[in-house]
Amino acid sequence: MIPTLNEADNIDPLLARLCELGLPPESFEIIFVDDSSSDGTPAKVRAWEKRANVRLIERRDKPDLTRSVLAGAAAARGEVIVVMDADLSHPPERLPALIAPLLNGSCDIAIGSRYVPGGGTEGGSLPRRWLSRLANGLARPLCDVNDATSGFFAFQRELAATIAEPAHGHEILLELLMAGQGKLRVVEVPVCFHNRTHGASKLSFRPQWTYLQRLMTLAGGTVSVGTAGRFAAVGLFGLAIDALLFQFLMSRGFGLALAHITSFFAAAVINYSLNSRRSFQNLAGDLRRDQLGRFLTVGIFALLLRGGVLALLIDGWHMPSFLAIFPAIAATAAINYLGAAFYVFPVTVNPPSPDVRWRVASVGIVAFAVLLRLIYLGTAELIPDEAYYWNYAQHMDLSFYDHPPMVAWLIWLGTAIFGNSEFGVRIGSFCCGLITMAYLYALARNLYDKSTAMRAVLLLAVLPFYFATGMVATADAPLVAAWAATLYYMERALLADRNWAWLGMGIAFGLGILSKYTLGLLGPAALLFVILDPASRRWLRRPHAYLAAALALLLFS
Numbered sequence: 001m002i003p004t005l006n007e008a009d010n011i012d013p014l015l016a017r018l019c020e021l022g023l024p025p026e027s028f029e030i031i032f033v034d035d036s037s038s039d040g041t042p043a044k045v046r047a048w049e050k051r052a053n054v055r056l057i058e059r060r061d062k063p064d065l066t067r068s069v070l071a072g073a074a075a076a077r078g079e080v081i082v083v084m085d086a087d088l089s090h091p092p093e094r095l096p097a098l099i100a101p102l103l104n105g106s107c108d109i110a111i112g113s114r115y116v117p118g119g120g121t122e123g124g125s126l127p128r129r130w131l132s133r134l135a136n137g138l139a140r141p142l143c144d145v146n147d148a149t150s151g152f153f154a155f156q157r158e159l160a161a162t163i164a165e166p167a168h169g170h171e172i173l174l175e176l177l178m179a180g181q182g183k184l185r186v187v188e189v190p191v192c193f194h195n196r197t198h199g200a201s202k203l204s205f206r207p208q209w210t211y212l213q214r215l216m217t218l219a220g221g222t223v224s225v226g227t228a229g230r231f232a233a234v235g236l237f238g239l240a241i242d243a244l245l246f247q248f249l250m251s252r253g254f255g256l257a258l259a260h261i262t263s264f265f266a267a268a269v270i271n272y273s274l275n276s277r278r279s280f281q282n283l284a285g286d287l288r289r290d291q292l293g294r295f296l297t298v299g300i301f302a303l304l305l306r307g308g309v310l311a312l313l314i315d316g317w318h319m320p321s322f323l324a325i326f327p328a329i330a331a332t333a334a335i336n337y338l339g340a341a342f343y344v345f346p347v348t349v350n351p352p353s354p355d356v357r358w359r360v361a362s363v364g365i366v367a368f369a370v371l372l373r374l375i376y377l378g379t380a381e382l383i384p385d386e387a388y389y390w391n392y393a394q395h396m397d398l399s400f401y402d403h404p405p406m407v408a409w410l411i412w413l414g415t416a417i418f419g420n421s422e423f424g425v426r427i428g429s430f431c432c433g434l435i436t437m438a439y440l441y442a443l444a445r446n447l448y449d450k451s452t453a454m455r456a457v458l459l460l461a462v463l464p465f466y467f468a469t470g471m472v473a474t475a476d477a478p479l480v481a482a483w484a485a486t487l488y489y490m491e492r493a494l495l496a497d498r499n500w501a502w503l504g505m506g507i508a509f510g511l512g513i514l515s516k517y518t519l520g521l522l523g524p525a526a527l528l529f530v531i532l533d534p535a536s537r538r539w540l541r542r543p544h545a546y547l548a549a550a551l552a553l554l555l556f557s
Contacts, residue, residue, distance in 0.1 A: 001076065003068040004045075005035045007086040009198035011044040017092040019052055029053045032086075033072040035063035065170045066163075073160035082154040083172065084112075087196035090152035094191045099154050101187045108159065109176060111145060112152030113188035119147070123195030135211060141363050142219060142356055143177045144450050145186055152191055159184075164350040169214045170207050178218045181353040219360045220352045221341040231337050234274045239329050242267035246325050256321060260310055260328070261303065268299050268336075275340060291344055298339030301368060302332040308375035316378055338364065355451050362454040366437070369461040373430055373471045378423030386473045390415075390425055404556075406515040407475040429477035433470020436460065439484035446491055475516045482512030483519055490526060494536045499544060506548035510555025523549075 002014070011032075018030065030053060032045045048054045057075055059068060073081055080102045084090040094112060101107040113119050115136065121129055132149070139148035153173050162179040163172075177184065216223035242263045249259035272295045309331045313324035342360060352360075382390065392408035393415065399405055410428025418424035437457050444453035460466045469476050485508035492501035512519035530536045530545070539545050 001031045001033065001069060001072040001081055001083050002086045003033045003035065003065050003072070003083075004037060004041050004086045005063055006037045006039045006041060006200070008037070008039045008041045008044050010086050010088055010196070011041065011048070013198075014086055014088055014092065015048050015052065015054065017088075018095075021092065021095060023096075025053055029055060029077060031055050031057060031072045031076060033057045033059060033068040035059050035061075035068055064168050066167050066172045066175060069172045070160055070163065070167075073157055076157055079157050080154055081157050081160070084152045087198070089194050089196055091191060091194065094152075094189065098152070098189050098191075101189075102154050102156065107185040107187045108180070109153060109155045109173075109184055109186045111147055111150050111173065111186065111188045112191035113145070113147035113150060114191065114193050115146040116188045116190050118190030119188075119192060121193045131208075135208070138212075138215060139171070139174055141359050141450075141454070142215075142352075143174070144182070145177065146188055148174050148177060152193075166217075166350070167214075169210045171211055171214065174215070174218065178352065178356070182355055216341070217347060218352060218356075219342070220346050220357055221338070221360075222345050222347055223341050227341065228337070231275060231340070234271055235333055235336075237274070238267040238271040239326075241270060242329055243325055247322055250321055256310065256314070257307070260306065260325065263325075264303055264306060265299070268295075268302075271336070272344075276345070294344045295340070298336060298343060301339065302335040305335055305368070305372060305375065306332045308372065308379060311379040312375055335368070359451060359454050362458040366457055366461045369467065370434070373433065373467070377426045377430060377471065378421060380422065382422055382425060383472065386425060389473055389475070403475050404514045404516065406478045406511065407473065410478060411473055426471060426473045429473045430470060432477040432481040433466075435481040436466075436470065436484045439481070439488045443484065443488040443491055446488075446496065478515035479512060479519060482508050482515055483522065486512060486519070486522060493544070494530070494533070494539070502544040502548040503551070506551030507555065509548070510552035513552065513556045 004011075015030070032041075032054070034042050034045070034056065036059065042056060042058060045054060045056045049056065055075070057071055059071060061067065069083055080099055082095060082099060084092070084095075090112060098110050098112055101110045114121055121132070136147060136149045140146070142148070149171055150173055151170075155176055159176055159180070163175045164179065167175045177186070213223060245266055246259050246263035249262060250256070254262075272292070276291070306328045309328040310321075310324055313319040313327060314321055342364065351357075389403075389407050390411055392403075392405075393411040396408065396412055397405065407428075410432070411425050414427040415421070415424040418427060437460060440460055441453045441457050444456040466480070469480050486505055489501045489505035489508055492498040493505055509519065509522070512522075530539055
């Protein structure tokens with residue numbers, strides 16, 4: 001099935017290459033679904049109808065790739081449908097490899113993937129390639145494939161009926177994956193995407209915006225131009241109330257914290273009442289207690305962020321409070337809108353699966369926790385332990401009285417770049433927190449699956465000890481990062497049988513001991529596992545483990 005829109009110059013070479021595959025004529029048909037082309041594309045297709053098993057479907061509705069594919073699926077005679085572009089960006093020669101897993105019954109969807117070993121992209125400008133990667137990266141948290149935005153894929157025809165009626169846009173594959181709710185068997189076949197040589201690209205702002213809107217809807221959010229516009233109008237009214245009440249309370253001698261908390265909740269209650277009746281009126285219905293509770297939860301998150309922004313602007317940047325309140329309000333507007341769209345008034349028609357909701361919640365909460373840490377890094381005063389370690393950094397050495405030198409090195413590097421400030425002291429720990437998240441995600445994904453990995457990172461982000469570890473400048477920050485890295489490389493080496501992982505394990509373990517001697521306890525535990533596990537015992541007869549231990553000792557020494 002080949003959707004077309006002004007692809008006249010590509011029809012002949014595409015069909016010629018398809019016919020050269022030598023497939024039995026009775027085993028397939030080629031369906032073109034044309035969206036009102038104005039360059040003679042339908043005539044080009046009709047010229048082939050007598051020469052090959054080619055059919056043409058002409059749509060007169062608004063051009064839309066998803067609707068075109070569904071129209072073609074409804075007219076198809078076969079049980080397996082292959083979707084590909086007409087511009088020769090998808091190599092027809094890979095078609096047999098793509099359909100083989102479906103024909104032998106091993107999968108429901110086969111994806112021609114650019115982002116697996118053997119796949120790639122040739123030609124095209126660098127901005128376009130990065131834009132494509134960004135679009136795919138936004139979709140990847142929702143599904144378990146590497147190329148969720150591929151336009152070259154095959155699927156069982158019956159799956160077309162699972163796509164929700166409002167579906168539209170260019171990402172029909174993503175619609176299929178989300179409709180399957182994680183129950184589909186999917187394989188990815190490496191393909192090399194080629195830039196078109198004839199015709200004009202259909203890439204423009206409109207399809208990109210449509211994609212973002214549809215992606216948010218599939219993720220469970222009530223996000224549209226209409227809701228955003230109404231939310232902004234209500235927000236401007238709330239901003240006026242917030243700012244005026246804040247200025248009034250400050251002029252009456254109230255403290256900064258009390259003034260901004262009072263004005264925030266006064267404006268928030270009014271905003272909630274108006275948004276439930278205006279911005280999200282189709283979803284709110286009567287005001288319910290559960291919606292009010294969710295609204296208050298979002299409000300607490302927004303208030304935490306707003307307090308940090310105010311403290312940063314007033315105490316750090318010495319901005320007058322009557323001016324600082326406006327960027328503080330603006331900074332929390334996105335939190336309020338996304339919280340309302342995804343949590344307070346989520347999609348109720350064709351909602352995503354609980355697993356997708358958990359994934360979206362994990363991404364949102366982790367991103368918020370990271371942003372909150374970053375804002376508060378430079379606002380809170382150093383605790384005694386941090387001041388103690390800062391003093392280490394003023395007298396650099398290879399070791400200190402009661403701790404290895406890593407925390408001092410991180411503080412020295414941070415203050416060398418950002419100056420002797422709270423932010424400079426803590427930025428190293430912040431980066432260690434990000435490293436911990438990355439290794440924990442990779443470890444949990446390898447041991448379990450993507451959903452478990454995302455929830456593991458969610459727990460890491462919100463548990464008080466680990467939240468503080470990624471913010472406060474202590475030896476625990478690099479220790480936890482090194483511990484997570486060591487466990488990841490250990491899993492890759494012992495369970496996945498990756499020789500290169502021993503190098504990573506040696507480096508991570510050595511850096512961990514330089515952070516805190518506690519990591520040394522992992523050494524005997526790892527040795528005991530290798531001795532007791534029959535599959536891992538073979539490494540005792542190989543040099544890899546001994547070289548990793550030697551590398552760790554070399555770094556420590």
